[in-house]
Amino acid sequence: MKSNFVFQNLCGTVYRQGNVVFTPDGNSVLSPVGNRVSVFDLVNNKSRTLPFENRKNIASIALSPDGNVLMSIDEDGRALLVHFRKGTVIHHISFKHKVNHVSFSPDGKYIAITHGHKIQVWKTPSTLVREFAPFELHREYTGHHDEVVSVCWSKTSRYFITTSRDMTARLYTLNPVEGFKPKQFAGHRDVVIGAFFSHDEKTIYTVSRDGAVFVWSAKRGVSEEDSDVEMDILDAPTTSASGANLVLEHTVAYTRWGIQNRHFFNQPGTKVVCATFHPKSSLLIVGFSTGIFGLWEMPSFTSVHTLSISNEKISSVAVSPSGEWLAFGAAKLGQLLVWEWQSESYVLKQQGHYYDMNTLSFSPDGQNIATGGEDGKVKLWNAQSGFCFVTFPEHTASVSSVEFAKQGQVLFTASLDGTVRAYDMVRYRNFRTFTSPTPVQFSSLAVDPSGDVVCAGSQDSFEIYMWSVQTGKLLDVLTGHSAPVCGLSFSPSGEQLASASWDRSIRLWSVFGRSRATEPVTLSSEATALAYSPDGKEICASTLDGQLSFIDVEEGQIKSVIEGRKDISGGRRVDDRLTAANNAASKYFNSVTYNADGSCVLAGGQSKYVVIYDRQEGVMIKKFQISENLSLDGTLEMLDNRKLTAAGPIDSIDNTGDASDVEDRLDKSLPGASRGDLSKRRYRREAKTTCVKFSSTGRSWAGCSTEGLLIYSLDNLTNFDPFDLDLDLTPENTLKKLEEKEYLISLIMALKLNERNLIKIIYEKIPTTQIGLLSKQLPNENYLIKFLNFINYHLENTPHVEFDLIWIASLLTSHGKWIVINKSQLAPTVRGLIRGLSGLQGSVTKLSDQNTFSIDYILSQIERDEKVNHANGLSDLGIQVDM
Known part of the structure; x- marks a missing residue:
């Protein structure tokens, strides 16, 4: 069993806070998700999360014009300079102050950041040479009297304009210019959100929070009566050629700027939250606090488009380099939208769960992942692309458990609203709803392997309800537990049902037998979860004291115990009075699962760690830290005395009332709400996992964490894992x-x-006529498993469909007997092949349906044209035809 799982993707969260950014080619969008950055490929319909992590939640990001370097800055002003294509951190720097905005100059040589009421311009570090002090401060600019909000560069990279909370904008030059003093743009009555240069740099636009847009252009002529106004260098006659060249070279700096027009959005009861400008098309894009965005053509201020996309404020807006696509982020909803404004259609529309994820389940083929959240929604995510493609909103309270049927395309969900629902995965609809005779809250769920019976355990009546999926009728009610039923699982054969409860017991039920009598297996503490091994001979149960108990099904006794409390311990909350090393009492597992062959157990819970144990040896193989985000509780190891005040830790103090916007200072939460965390406003979220599951192939596992849906997989590209090496075994000799x-x-x-x-190069060079012979000669052990895994990858990522199918058929025919004998060893590989073939079948079916529809449409148009031509010919003869 390999344990070299590496972080692959973060789903379930598409946007948290900060600004969204387009790549230079306009094909991808970068979005901050907590302390990570996700990249959404809009052309190939895929997403990936870069592997680096900031110390805290990201406040601002910027991508260099060549797309090679990414600057990511967290809430405390600590920045990472990242190689974007590789996702590796090149340099670290702390700006020691909150950064509202960061921007690369168009030539990529400089980085401008906001630094309180100042602006700092740094030279961009080299990505090719390792330097001791890579960051070099070019200049620091002052002049604003309050916090700087944004920075905008001119296209020549010689100037930049800044906006501030002091209701002004200022124009600066990158390098000193003779006779130039920073120009101030005043007149707004609220915070200036953004300022932008026109394409020809002869006009400047400033946008304020109260919905005013000022158009600034050069003043022509000076009043003779106004003796206080000095004549500008641009208007003054130049006596030398060098002076004329200086004026022409720095026209923007020597221009006397004045207000040409004042425009207003006239959106009642709303404020401007974010704005951006596309110089080539002169489009101003503005996002409002009511979820409305609009496009205006400048400088005429002609309204092009206005649309409401959400009920909450739009936190960030970006425009693609071509000006065709607009990206919007809404922080409160966790929503990311990409809108094509010309065709008025969505390119991308993704939204995560409103609050925490509670549970997850892999589909039998491993292609999709279903998640249930506190917001009462069930979402389906594609494990390869990372996108959510279906959302089921039928539940009215928190979803406690989701489970795919082993046979057929059916998803079952249980919720605290007292219903168990069955969803059709072909038509994506809720086709069956199961309820109990008296209203109860369901906290656990299990489906038998045949998919005919579904069971749910209650949280308040301590009973287990059984329904028939075909008829929807209640079959039986199993009683015996004296506390909430927290876990249910059918044996692989479907003959037994195991239940775990807070009454410190595990019960085994013979659901299809006549007798309902069960002998409870007593545990050391309250049970939190359980799982059947793939062979059905044992059960793993987690308890509140941090133990994993392994129960022999035939004997009904505990045969071994793993003490996992110290393995999972680590991290302390802000208000903890103990260190992380001495605070293991609150750490326990709340989810366990076996891998495909039953050799390992994966467990996660109230901790920042997820642990893999070897089942036979009972030892920890590897420990994964799900997050290093210090914005979450439970990630800090040591106490920081600098953050202690007389009122307690500074992070535990409620600073909602210090927010700059009135809307953010108001407490709009209602008592008695059925969704989300009622104390969300006052308490920090804690790093933990609520559910962990292995995929059916065993090549990956997923966990519902505070950050989102984490996916870890065995990545062969980053691990050199050879075997049977000798001196002559080199890539050169292989080629x-x-x-x-x-x-x-x-x-x-x-x-x-x-x-x-290297395998891909050789594999694609092999002639088709040699496949049958090579398949028979290929050794079974080691080589066959590795080769089938490679073909599975090749099938999912390349267009050589027929070539791959010929190889698969030939290998299975030649080595079928050996595969059957070693089916336990080859089970994950075969499941991976089935998943790839199923995905291929779905793609071919979809393409065939589209082609059939297109051909039918073309034929119908031909028949229609023939009828029209025939009718026209008869009408020319004077014969009337009823069409």
Whole structure:
């Protein structure tokens, strides 16, 4: 069992706070999700989360014009300079102050950041040379009297304009210019959100929070009566050629700027939250606090488009380099939208769960993941693309458990609203709802392998309800527990049902037998979760004292125990009076699962760690830290004395009343709400996992965490994992054998090196006529599993469909007997092949349906044209035809 799982993706959260950014080619959007950055590929319909993490939640990001360097700054002003394509951190720097905005100059040589009421411009560090002090401060600019909000560069990178809470904007030059003093743009009556240069740099637009847009252009002529106004250098006659060249070179700096027009959005009861400008098309895009955004063509201020996209304020807006796509982020809803304004259609519309995720389940083929959250919604995520493609909003309270049926396309969900629902995964609809005779809250769920019976455990009546999926009728009510039923699981054969409860017991029920008598298996503490092993011979149960108990099903006794409290301990809350090392009492597992062959157990819970144990040895194999975000509770290891005040830790003090906007200072939460955390306004969220599951292939696992849906997988590209090496086994010799047409030898050498790119080169060079012979000659052990795993990857990521299918058919035919004998060892590989073939079948079916529809449409148009032509010919003869 390999344990080298690495972080692959973060789903379930698409936007938290900060600004969204387009890549230079306009094909992808970068969105901050907590202390990470997710990249959404709009063309290939995929998402990925960069592997680096900031210390705290990200406040601002910026991408260099060439798309190579990403600057990510957290709430405390600590910044990471990241190689964007590789996702690796190059340099660290702390600006020691909150940064509202960061921006690269158009030539990529400088980085401008807001630093309180100042602006700092730094030279961009080199990504090619390792330097001791990579960040070099170019200049620091002063002049504003309050916090600077934004920075906007001119296209020549010689000037930049800043906006501030002091209701002004200021124009600065990158380098000193003779006779230039920073220009101030005053007249607004509220915070200036943004200021922008026109494409020709002859006009400047400033937008304030109260909905005013000022158009600034050059003043022409000076009043002779106004003796206080000095004549500008631009208007003054120049006596030398060098002076004329200086004026022409720095026209923006020497221009006497004045207000040409004042425009107002006239949106009642709303304020401007964010704004951006596209110079080439002269489009001003503005987002309002009521969820409305609008496009205006400047400088005429012609309204092009206005649309309401949400009920909450739009936190960030960005425009693609071509000006076709607009990206919006709404922090309160966790929503990310990409809108094509010309066709008025969504390119991307994603939203995570409103608050925490409670549960997850992999589909049988491992392609999709279902999640249930505190907001009462059930979402389906594609494990490969990372996108949510279906949302079921039928539940009216928190979803406690979701489970896919092993047979058929059905998803079952249980909720605290007292219902269990069944969803059709073909038509995506709720086709069955199961309820109890008296209203109860369901906290656990189990589906038998055949998919005919569904069971749910209650939280208040301590009973287990059984329904028939076909008829929807209640079959039986199992009683015996004296506390909430927190876990249910059917055995792989479907003959037994195991239930875990807070009454410190595990019960085994023979659901299809006549007798309902059960002998409880007593645990050391309250049970929190349980799982059946794949062979059905044992049950793993987690308890509140941090133990994992393994129960023999036949004997009904605990045969081994793993003490996991110290393994999962780590991290302290802000208000804890103990250190992380001495605070293990509150750490326990609330979710356990076996891998595909039952050799390992994965467990997660009230901690920042997820742990993998070896089942036979009972030892910890590896420990994963789900988050390093210090904005969450439970991630800090040591106490920081600098953050202690007389009123307690500074992070525990409620600072909602210090928010700059009135809307953010108001407490709009209602008592008795059925969704979300009622104390969300006052308490920090805690780093933890509520559910962990292995995929059916065993190549990946997922966990519902505070940050979102974390997916870890076995990444062969980043791990050099060869076997049976010798001195002659090199990539050069492997390719030499390929040139000599020694296909079998070169393939075995590549499999020994276990480098995917090298295997791909050799694999695609093998002639189709040689496939049958090579399949028979390929050794079974080690090579067959590795080769099938590679073909599975190749099938999902390349267009060589027929070539892959021929290989699969030939390998299964040649080695079928060995595969059947070693089915436990090959189970994850075979499941991966089934998943790939199922995805391929779905794609081909969809394409065939589209082609059939197109052909039918074309034929119908031809028939229609023939009828029209025939009718026209008859009418020319004077014969009337009824069409």
